Amino acid sequence: MKKISLVFRIWRQKSQLSKGQFVEYTLKDLSTNLSLLEALDKLNEELILNGDRPINFDHDCREGICGSCGFLVNGQPHGPKDATTICQLYLRNFKDHTTLTLEPLQTKTFPVIQDLVVDRSSLDRLIMSGGFCSDDVGKAPDANFFKVNQTDAFSSFQTATCIGCGACIASCRNASASLFVAAKLAHLGQLPQGQLLRSKRASQMKHQMLSEGFGSCSNNLDCEAACPKEISANWISWMNREDD
Amino acid sequence: MSYFLDPCIPLGNIDGAWERIQKSLPYISLGNKNKLQIVVVGGGLAGASAAATLAEQGFPVKLITYNDSPRRAHSVAAQGGINAAKKIREDDCDGVNELFVDTVRGGDFRAREASCRRLAEISSSIIDQCVNQGVPFARDYDGLLSTRRFGGALVSRTFYARGQTGQQLLYGAYQSLMRQVGSRRVELLPRRDVIEFINLNGVIRGVVTRNLLNGQLEVFQAHAVILATGGYSNVYFLSTNSIKSNASAVWRAHKQGAFFANPSLTQIHPTCIPVGGEYQSKLTLMSESLRNDGRIWLPRRSHDIRDPSEISESERDYFLERLYPSYGNLVPRDVASRRAKELCDQGFGVGNDGRSVYLDLRDAIQKKGAQEIKAKYGNLIEMYERIVGEDPMTMPMRIYPAPHYTMGGLWVDYNLMSTLPGLFVLGEANCTVHGANRLGANALLQCLADGYFIGPCSIHSWLEGHTFSISSHEMDQACQDALENTKKRIDDLINVQGEIPVDIFHRALGEIMINRCGITRNESGLLAGLEEIKLLKQKFHHQVRIPIEINCPNPELEKALRVADFLELAQLMLSDALSRKESCGAHFREEYQTPEGETMRDDENYAHIAAWEYVPGSEPIKHLENLSFSLLKPNKRSYQ
Ligand SMILES: Cc1cc2nc3c(=O)[nH]c(=O)nc-3n(C[C@H](O)[C@H](O)[C@H](O)COP(=O)(O)OP(=O)(O)OC[C@H]3O[C@@H](n4cnc5c(N)ncnc54)[C@H](O)[C@@H]3O)c2cc1C
Numbered sequence: 079m080k081k082i083s084l085v086f087r088i089w090r091q092k093s094q095l096s097k098g099q100f101v102e103y104t105l106k107d108l109s110t111n112l113s114l115l116e117a118l119d120k121l122n123e124e125l126i127l128n129g130d131r132p133i134n135f136d137h138d139c140r141e142g143i144c145g146s147c148g149f150l151v152n153g154q155p156h157g158p159k160d161a162t163t164i165c166q167l168y169l170r171n172f173k174d175h176t177t178l179t180l181e182p183l184q185t186k187t188f189p190v191i192q193d194l195v196v197d198r199s200s201l202d203r204l205i206m207s208g209g210f211c212s213d214d215v216g217k218a219p220d221a222n223f224f225k226v227n228q229t230d231a232f233s234s235f236q237t238a239t240c241i242g243c244g245a246c247i248a249s250c251r252n253a254s255a256s257l258f259v260a261a262k263l264a265h266l267g268q269l270p271q272g273q274l275l276r277s278k279r280a281s282q283m284k285h286q287m288l289s290e291g292f293g294s295c296s297n298n299l300d301c302e303a304a305c306p307k308e309i310s311a312n313w314i315s316w317m318n319r320e321d322d
Numbered sequence: 323m324s325y326f327l328d329p330c331i332p333l334g335n336i337d338g339a340w341e342r343i344q345k346s347l348p349y350i351s352l353g354n355k356n357k358l359q360i361v362v363v364g365g366g367l368a369g370a371s372a373a374a375t376l377a378e379q380g381f382p383v384k385l386i387t388y389n390d391s392p393r394r395a396h397s398v399a400a401q402g403g404i405n406a407a408k409k410i411r412e413d414d415c416d417g418v419n420e421l422f423v424d425t426v427r428g429g430d431f432r433a434r435e436a437s438c439r440r441l442a443e444i445s446s447s448i449i450d451q452c453v454n455q456g457v458p459f460a461r462d463y464d465g466l467l468s469t470r471r472f473g474g475a476l477v478s479r480t481f482y483a484r485g486q487t488g489q490q491l492l493y494g495a496y497q498s499l500m501r502q503v504g505s506r507r508v509e510l511l512p513r514r515d516v517i518e519f520i521n522l523n524g525v526i527r528g529v530v531t532r533n534l535l536n537g538q539l540e541v542f543q544a545h546a547v548i549l550a551t552g553g554y555s556n557v558y559f560l561s562t563n564s565i566k567s568n569a570s571a572v573w574r575a576h577k578q579g580a581f582f583a584n585p586s587l588t589q590i591h592p593t594c595i596p597v598g599g600e601y602q603s604k605l606t607l608m609s610e611s612l613r614n615d616g617r618i619w620l621p622r623r624s625h626d627i628r629d630p631s632e633i634s635e636s637e638r639d640y641f642l643e644r645l646y647p648s649y650g651n652l653v654p655r656d657v658a659s660r661r662a663k664e665l666c667d668q669g670f671g672v673g674n675d676g677r678s679v680y681l682d683l684r685d686a687i688q689k690k691g692a693q694e695i696k697a698k699y700g701n702l703i704e705m706y707e708r709i710v711g712e713d714p715m716t717m718p719m720r721i722y723p724a725p726h727y728t729m730g731g732l733w734v735d736y737n738l739m740s741t742l743p744g745l746f747v748l749g750e751a752n753c754t755v756h757g758a759n760r761l762g763a764n765a766l767l768q769c770l771a772d773g774y775f776i777g778p779c780s781i782h783s784w785l786e787g788h789t790f791s792i793s794s795h796e797m798d799q800a801c802q803d804a805l806e807n808t809k810k811r812i813d814d815l816i817n818v819q820g821e822i823p824v825d826i827f828h829r830a831l832g833e834i835m836i837n838r839c840g841i842t843r844n845e846s847g848l849l850a851g852l853e854e855i856k857l858l859k860q861k862f863h864h865q866v867r868i869p870i871e872i873n874c875p876n877p878e879l880e881k882a883l884r885v886a887d888f889l890e891l892a893q894l895m896l897s898d899a900l901s902r903k904e905s906c907g908a909h910f911r912e913e914y915q916t917p918e919g920e921t922m923r924d925d926e927n928y929a930h931i932a933a934w935e936y937v938p939g940s941e942p943i944k945h946l947e948n949l950s951f952s953l954l955k956p957n958k959r960s961y962q
């Protein structure tokens with residue numbers, strides 16, 4: 079089993095009100111089979127043993143699907159590997175003795191809670207503003223009433239895979255939520271059952287983006303590069319035509 | 323002493339019983355609904371769907387979850403698919419009866435027949451509901467819904483959205499929920515841990531939560547509480563569940579008087595990425611759907627360390643196909659897990675420590691082409707490659723069984739109410755249809771059946787009798803008591819200030835549980851396990867170290883509260899496993915097996931659900947719900 083040593087430069091901030099700073103930690107003899115989060119678990123165990131406060135970071139499924147994890151590794155949301163969430167980032171992707179700078183996905187719409195944890199509830203409010211189909215339970219027609227060809231079903235599915243991690247927003251210099259919103263609009267807008275509210279949904283979600291303080295899209299495609307689910311920025315142009 | 327429990331199954335023919343019940347439900351006027359407060363704990367498939375549906379009906383609902391958003395609940399990780407008896411084409415031979423039969427058989431006749439019947443009857447409406455919400459299920463060439471086959475079934479009835487079915491179903495429920503949050507009928511309370519219940523004279527009237535941002539204890543009063551807090555297989559530390567999945571809410575309810583049913587019946591999933599080394603924090607499932615195309619094998623020679631590509635066809639043992647010709651690689655999970663463990667124990671296993679078997683896509687790739695296989699399993703293949711660093715398109719995957727799904731949970735009657743009046747339990751947290759070895763792809767189905775259809779209907783009967791105001795002097799006192807108990811529990815843990823971090827205890831607990839109460843169990847192992855846990859529990863309460871600051875986020879305290887509960891639950895699991903002197907489905911007691919090494923059920927003495935009552939300072943009391951089968955005769959499970 080290969081082993082490496084890494085230096086972690088980590089943003090420490092006790093609470094929203096306190097000031098933060100970077101603190102450096104060195105970890106030796108790390109198996110390259112560990113994930114980056116498992117390395118942080120190990121570091122936390124050492125911190126607790128020393129009587130220090132462990133590092134707080136969000137995580138849950140550790141399978142790349144819940145969207146909880148996510149911070150910047152050397153300036154990149156979810157780190158250097160394409161199409162990979164941070165919990166799926168393994169140490170075999172790093173060279174021995176590298177320094178990794180870890181900092182929160184900080185934008186004004188994602189205030190820091192503690193260390194690497196931020197508040198992403200603005201994304202829930204975007205969905206709340208219109209990201210749904212609106213029939214009540216028990217009123218659904220037979221599922222085969224809607225026929226959907228395979229291409230449309232798959233295309234809708236691909237946009238539906240957005241995990242709401244917010245990496246697109248943290249990578250954008252304008253903090254635009256366009257990719258996240260476009261993904262939801264395209265997911266529902268490509269299916270027959272999403273047609274009824276299609277333009278209303280688009281205008282409400284776009285309006286909500288503005289009122290949450292997200293910036294506008296200036297097409298620099300950083301969002302697409304950061305997205306762990308490889309959602310294409312073409313959907314943003316698709317969205318821009320939606321409620322006209 | 324044992325008592326017999328009444329599950330409140332409707333009288334008469336169970337076929338269609340649910341429809342009859344629905345017609346006789348009481349009517350609650352909108353005016354009265356508005357005055358009734360419902361608290362739903364959990365934003366997974368069961369909780370989100372229940373909260374959305376109840377809010378649509380006009381009830382004010384509060385939804386509590388420890389996640390920062392309901393979209394992140396553990397249900398999001400379900401991969402394979404959801405079963406439904408839905409006819410897609412005229413010539414489909416599947417129907418309600420077939421799904422019902424497979425569910426009861428999959429449960430090895432340790433599930434309640436009437437609930438299994440209801441599940442099969444509702445299943446088709448669930449697919450309608452989800453499609454209507456925009457769940458992008460896979461489609462066939464003709465635009466109709468597509469299905470695939472899952473373990474334990476002979477027909478193809480599993481609906482899916484690639485390997486992300488749970489994600490898509492959850493987003494459907496979450497979006498419906500957020501629509502209700504937007505119209506202010508649901509109040510969303512994220513980042514809160516439910517750690518105690520308000521118990522007013524034996525009736526549940528609310529919960530105490532710890533706000534995970536500032537550590538404050540908060541009280542939420544209610545006319546009814548719905549628990550949809552998921553499964554507890556993290557008692558094994560390494561499992562396929564999300565890291566934060568836990569047993570605390572159900573365990574706290576148990577300590578208040580809710581009976582815990584069949585706690586030891588844990589499903590071990592045969593196809594997980596095996597343990598890689600120290601500090602591994604969880605095990606990742608490779609969906610069972612891979613067994614549609616993947617063939618499972620081991621070298622015929624023991625301790626064979628050659629590269630799999632050097633092992634010729636005649637030197638390979640496709641052991642499931644050899645032993646079970648009609649089900650082959652799609653035998654139920656307990657059978658596949660046991661056979662894999664046995665062969666690894668005998669030295670035929672592969673990988674670092676000989677604790678894996680091969681799951682090989684080679685033949686399917688040759689037959690169907692790499693493109694088709696990638697299209698079908700794309701994300702699973704990528705996931706494996708990322709974690710293990712090997713490409714399953716060119717090398718067989720290595721897999722091993724891992725704790726996955728807990729079939730035990732709080733005992734509920736046919737209306738999903740626990741033995742604590744006012745407390746309803748939905749989804750994986752309850753113990754209704756699971757029996758001993760539930761059918762693959764039935765869990766999602768059960769969560770949504772409970773959440774969209776059953777819970778929101780059956781709760782009406784309870785609420786009808788409780789339309790009065792719940793604020794009173796007595797109620798204030800009950801809230802105060804619950805708050806004080808909770809505060810004391812937290813202080814006691816923080817004050818230990820020992821020298822060992824929580825995770826170390828959790829890992830040690832997991833080790834004991836997998837060895838003593840894992841794929842197989844036996845009497846001496848279970849007794850030893852009980853002793854080991856007793857010692858570990860003592861050590862935990864004397865030596866755990868948690869950072870002191872409690873008025874800010876303190877994830878170590880969150881973990882410690884959970885591990886303290888897991889330690890107690892583990893004891894109940896071992897006792898339950900000891901007292902079930904038979905083998906049924908996933909519960910394999912080595913003393914009770916056929917000469918061929920299959921489970922030996924004892925219908926004479928154990929055709930029941932064992933429901934345990936907590937007794938402070940003393941051994942738990944076992945109650946029985948006797949199971950009888952009217953539509954289907956219990957017969958031997960055979961997958962030959
Ligand atoms: C990897 C994996 C794959 C699976 N694949 C399939 C499949 O293909 N098909 C299938 O049918 N089943 C599958 N299952 C099983 C299925 O996913 C689960 O049984 C189901 O999703 C459980 O849903 P739930 O709503 O009961 O609970 P969960 O989704 O676990 O939700 C629990 C909720 O309760 C909240 N909660 C818990 N405790 C507390 C507390 N104390 N305080 C506050 N909130 C709390 C959580 O925040 C969360 O919102 C899979 C399971 C796993 C682990």
Ligand code: SF4
Binds near residue numbers: 246257301309
């Ligand atoms: S679009 Fe991509 S980057 Fe943005 S929230 Fe969704 S998954 Fe994350």
Ligand code: FES
Binds near residue numbers: 139
């Ligand atoms: S922890 Fe769930 S996506 Fe990373």
